[in-house]
Amino acid sequence: MRRSFYHYLMTQRDPNKKDDITLFANAVEKDGSFPKHSEQYDEISAYLELNGHYLPSMDVFDEAWNYYKENNA
Known part of the structure; x- marks a missing residue:
């Protein structure tokens, strides 16, 4: 079963690490x-463009998305 981007991203949390x-x-x-249930790049990207004030650069999202795709094939 495919997992959402959010679900994948939650596996990357760590209160001690400080990478992007x-x-x-x-x-x-x-x-x-x-959008916790989304697997769609365009939907998540559009959301972050409007609401991702905590994201220093969309490059961080793109990098995380690439890891998500590699690990969710």
């Missing part, structure tokens, strides 16, 4: 409006 993807995952966990 971990910080992104920690912030998404606190975002109650994040």
